[in-house]
Amino acid sequence: MAGLQKVKSEETRKRVLGAAVDLMEEGGLDAVQIRSVAERAGYSVGSVYKHYADIDALIIAVNSITLERIHQVMRNATEGLETPIDRLKALAHAYSEFSRENPKLWKGLFDHHLPESRSIPEEHKLANVALLSLIGGELKALDPSMGEDELAARTRTCFGAVHGLVTISLEERFAGLSGDTLSSELDFLVQRLAEA
Amino acid sequence: MAGLQKVKSEETRKRVLGAAVDLMEEGGLDAVQIRSVAERAGYSVGSVYKHYADIDALIIAVNSITLERIHQVMRNATEGLETPIDRLKALAHAYSEFSRENPKLWKGLFDHHLPESRSIPEEHKLANVALLSLIGGELKALDPSMGEDELAARTRTCFGAVHGLVTISLEERFAGLSGDTLSSELDFLVQRLAEA
Known part of the structure; x- marks a missing residue:
């Protein structure tokens, strides 16, 4: 029973x-x-x-589902691609497409802030780190000599840069990019960040 | 009277x-x-x-003040610097510092969304574009041959990239960067984006 x-x-x-x-x-x-x-x-x-326990706990659970979905589409996007740079570009495009196809889930991820007194559950942080590690793996493949701290920092720079371009592209007030222009600028950004 | x-x-x-x-x-x-x-x-x-007229109109007015302040600190940061790359780096650092020193004003800028049925006042869009033009001016100085559309796109890529790195650095859940690491990653990012 x-x-x-x-x-x-x-x-x-x-x-x-x-x-x-x-x-x-x-x-x-x-x-x-x-x-x-x-x-x-x-x-x-x-x-x-x-x-x-409360609405914040529920929203964090929703956001964890969103992170899993993003992780899935990003991983799928790299399948069959042979070079780390191609895979990094595919990761960026998959991230960008997810935000356009699921704008409300994606916004919920970034617009939700816990009260200052509460810390983010470890599990949710790990879901974010798992996403970053998709990028970190490719950066490490490009430059195996990179130390751990440098790799951690560079991974965040690459994710942050792509995330930012995607973010302002979704905001009308920046006259953001879209379509082919957004796509080629994402390629440019990844190429510049990843090249030796 | x-x-x-x-x-x-x-x-x-x-x-x-x-x-x-x-x-x-x-x-x-x-x-x-x-x-x-x-x-x-x-x-x-x-x-x-x-x-x-309503709380949204008031918040947009507050956000316009924030944009003016950011514009001011960014412009001041470039004074006396001689190369476009140095000025671009200074713009990025000033933007990053503003977000750390004024986290709530800065977050208000991005967390506020008008109801979908309402469009953003022209004046507020112009304040955003004025910020972008600080970057655009330096990119044009670096490469005077750049066409208008390319310059507009590249300006948004540079702003978006720096904005994104700054954004995730302020979020605990990404184990974001800070201090010297953030500073040197900002330099790296701008250098890579701006170099010919």
């Missing part, structure tokens, strides 16, 4: 999380509220709280 | 805006509410609405 309850409870958690992901996808960060998630999932507000 | 009223009204507007800037500086985006601004400025809620 205890085993069955555990299975049921896990199923509830998954449906709650799935409902929260759907709401973020449709309406962005503001649409994800304990009440709206409970309604969408077909459970009581109390059931949601049984699995997630 | 009409003239005196105009002066008074302008003084009210300035005090309201000043109060909103102070609140953003102290408590971030969430601290800027029509009621809290009215209280801080010593006016009624109605007086605030006389000058700003």
